[in-house]
Amino acid sequence: MSLVNLAHVCSHMQNASKARLGLTSIPVSKMHVNIALGLQREGFLSSVTLGGPTPPQPFLLQKQPDPEEMDEMAETLQKEPWHAYPVEAEKQGKSVNWTERVLGKEQVHDVSVPENPARRRLWLGLKYWQNEPVLRNMKLISKPTRRIWLTSEDLGKITRTRESSYVKGLTHPGECMFITTDRGILEARECVERRLGGMALFRVWS
Amino acid sequence: MSVCRPARCLFAKATCTTLPKAAPQRSFQTSASRQGRKRRPHYPSIKADDLKLLNEAAEVEYPKYDTTETSLLSKKYTPSQIAAIKAAESAIDTRDVLTQGQQRTDPWLLPYEDDMAEVDPVTDNRPRLTPDDIPGKKTFRLANDVERDEAISRIANENLAKMYPDGIPEGALDAATEQRLQDSFEAALTQATLDPRATYTSRNPAALEALADPRHSAVMPDLPRLENRMARQTRRLSTEEEEDPRQKRLLQYLGWDKQKLRSIRVKTLVSHSVTNQTRMGKIRSLYYLTIAGNQDGLLGVGEGKSVEPEEGRKQSIMSAIRNMRPVPRHENRTTFGDLERKVGATKVQLFARPPGFGLRTQHLIFELARAAGLQDLAAKTPRSRNKMNVIKATWEALTSQKLPDEIARARGKKLVDVRKVYYGGSVH
Numbered sequence: 001m002s003l004v005n006l007a008h009v010c011s012h013m014q015n016a017s018k019a020r021l022g023l024t025s026i027p028v029s030k031m032h033v034n035i036a037l038g039l040q041r042e043g044f045l046s047s048v049t050l051g052g053p054t055p056p057q058p059f060l061l062q063k064q065p066d067p068e069e070m071d072e073m074a075e076t077l078q079k080e081p082w083h084a085y086p087v088e089a090e091k092q093g094k095s096v097n098w099t100e101r102v103l104g105k106e107q108v109h110d111v112s113v114p115e116n117p118a119r120r121r122l123w124l125g126l127k128y129w130q131n132e133p134v135l136r137n138m139k140l141i142s143k144p145t146r147r148i149w150l151t152s153e154d155l156g157k158i159t160r161t162r163e164s165s166y167v168k169g170l171t172h173p174g175e176c177m178f179i180t181t182d183r184g185i186l187e188a189r190e191c192v193e194r195r196l197g198g199m200a201l202f203r204v205w206s
Numbered sequence: 207m208s209v210c211r212p213a214r215c216l217f218a219k220a221t222c223t224t225l226p227k228a229a230p231q232r233s234f235q236t237s238a239s240r241q242g243r244k245r246r247p248h249y250p251s252i253k254a255d256d257l258k259l260l261n262e263a264a265e266v267e268y269p270k271y272d273t274t275e276t277s278l279l280s281k282k283y284t285p286s287q288i289a290a291i292k293a294a295e296s297a298i299d300t301r302d303v304l305t306q307g308q309q310r311t312d313p314w315l316l317p318y319e320d321d322m323a324e325v326d327p328v329t330d331n332r333p334r335l336t337p338d339d340i341p342g343k344k345t346f347r348l349a350n351d352v353e354r355d356e357a358i359s360r361i362a363n364e365n366l367a368k369m370y371p372d373g374i375p376e377g378a379l380d381a382a383t384e385q386r387l388q389d390s391f392e393a394a395l396t397q398a399t400l401d402p403r404a405t406y407t408s409r410n411p412a413a414l415e416a417l418a419d420p421r422h423s424a425v426m427p428d429l430p431r432l433e434n435r436m437a438r439q440t441r442r443l444s445t446e447e448e449e450d451p452r453q454k455r456l457l458q459y460l461g462w463d464k465q466k467l468r469s470i471r472v473k474t475l476v477s478h479s480v481t482n483q484t485r486m487g488k489i490r491s492l493y494y495l496t497i498a499g500n501q502d503g504l505l506g507v508g509e510g511k512s513v514e515p516e517e518g519r520k521q522s523i524m525s526a527i528r529n530m531r532p533v534p535r536h537e538n539r540t541t542f543g544d545l546e547r548k549v550g551a552t553k554v555q556l557f558a559r560p561p562g563f564g565l566r567t568q569h570l571i572f573e574l575a576r577a578a579g580l581q582d583l584a585a586k587t588p589r590s591r592n593k594m595n596v597i598k599a600t601w602e603a604l605t606s607q608k609l610p611d612e613i614a615r616a617r618g619k620k621l622v623d624v625r626k627v628y629y630g631g632s633v634h
Binding site: 042043044127129130132134171172173174175206 | 542543544557558608609610612613614615616617618619
């Protein structure tokens with residue numbers, strides 16, 4: 001697990017948001033994917049797509065369902081809301097997806113991912129709110145030459161804006177910190193909830 | 207030969223002798239010598255004719271008492287008083303009064319010519335009475351309820367009679383008169399309730415009257431109000447002060463009234479002189495940086511520069527008030543999280559702190575925080591500490607804070623302040 005690549009990602013995200021880019025790409029690795037998904041879960045990113053050297057088709061250019069179809073679906077769901085939870089049913093030896101039959105087929109956009117893993121990129125959609133980037137600062141905490149492991153007690157202090165184990169507290173409003181644990185890459189507050197410790201990766205705030 | 211010689215001596219001028227000349231007098235002052243000055247008499251010489259004319263004019267202006275007047279005086283005054291009046295009259299030369307005396311005609315002249323019938327609070331000492339002037343016993347006691355109500359109604363009637371000497375208007379009244387009547391009823395009752403005669407009672411009516419008599423009061427009376435046309439015109443009310451055109455424009459711009467403008471705390475934090483080098487020479491002017499805040503979440507910074515010091519200061523104050531922007535405050539006391547701002551080579555870091563921490567910052571940031579109404583704050587200026595840039599950076603940091611609600615909205619998260627639930631909403 002190289003933190004050098006993560007450092008590059010951090011710098012790249014800051015530069016991209018300064019340049020007000022809508023979509024940017026980072027190299028693919030398991031850690032990067034998990035980090036991107038974590039950032040998306042925290043609302044810093046609008047989309048995470050695996051793709052090739054060319055950017056994937058933007059959402060607005062993808063084929064959208066008709067508004068009438070959407071209305072129909074909404075009406076059906078209001079009457080029979082249980083269709084929102086898809087259930088596979090057996091009928092005459094065949095599996096039938098009732099949801100698809102009632103609500104219509106879901107539109108899936110296939111993105112062309114190169115066979116060669118070296119040519120794959122992770123495309124991230126950046127967010128902006130009132131002309132300001134949602135993700136403005138992204139900084140490494142552990143460095144390639146100095147890893148920092150934090151216990152859940154440390155993380156409790158840090159999330160309460162106090163300094164612990166030479167890591168400054170999360171004092172900026174809405175600041176997040178990502179930790180790599182044996183249960184995957186998690187946000188610091190989630191780690192505190194689940195009483196997990198791990199290696200601090202980076203902090204991110206706007 | 208020897209005969210001639212004395213003859214020549216005889217005819218020769220004295221100046222030709224070998225006697226030394228008197229040394230020229232040194233003048234010790236620049237003014238002309240006494241001889242050089244034209245001698246003027248200390249008093250203008252008055253010709254006899256003019257004097258006669260003057261005497262006549264004085265006679266006309268200030269005539270002597272004639273017999274009818276003395277007979278009138280004798281009716282009013284005792285012979286000794288008349289003698290005193292006559293002595294006083296003769297002591298003053300009417301001619302002098304005419305030539306040197308001045309009759310004041312300005313609107314501020316005091317009414318000295320007075321028949322002494324009334325006490326004028328401006329020119330006269332106030333009349334005072336001592337306890338010895340009260341006849342009879344001087345004891346009084348607290349009135350019971352019945353006596354009190356009785357006294358109040360009596361005093362209120364007296365007060366009303368003073369307000370309406372011609373009697374209370376009766377019959378159908380228009381709204382304004384009715385309102386005035388109601389007001390005066392109320393005023394009379396209030397005065398009567400506050401009157402000491404209502405609270406205390408006494409067997410001796412004179413002692414009771416003395417309680418409300420201003421001549422017995424130890425309190426100095428209010429300053430008299432000059433009821434004069436000129437005084438009315440020149441009297442300045444606090445609301446109609448001198449109008450500064452710039453202030454007027456500012457008030458129009460803000461949509462405020464003067465009362466609100468007066469509540470703004472203004473302080474000039476930086477002032478120094480700057481020079482503009484032109485080919486004609488240096489032009490020095492003064493630079494001012496002023497902050498303005500209402501101590502309740504509004505803060506502005508303004509700059510001004512002018513050759514005239516007062517002008518530059520005014521400029522900076524006006525621009526500071528015009529530039530006021532809201533400062534978001536957490537719980538009305540501190541900032542939302544830590545802030546950082548860089549202006550030029552100056553970096554200012556502001557840190558939110560718990561309640562009761564105080565403003566532990568350098569003086570410039572302290573002044574800004576006080577004007578904005580912040581109470582708990584710590585700050586660092588790790589780089590340059592240029593005064594102007596520190597103020598600007600702090601102001602920008604405080605006014606461009608990101609609110610948690612905004613951040614949550616930007617990230618698509620739901621944010622709930624649980625303290626509003628737990629503490630019944632009794633938080634800021």
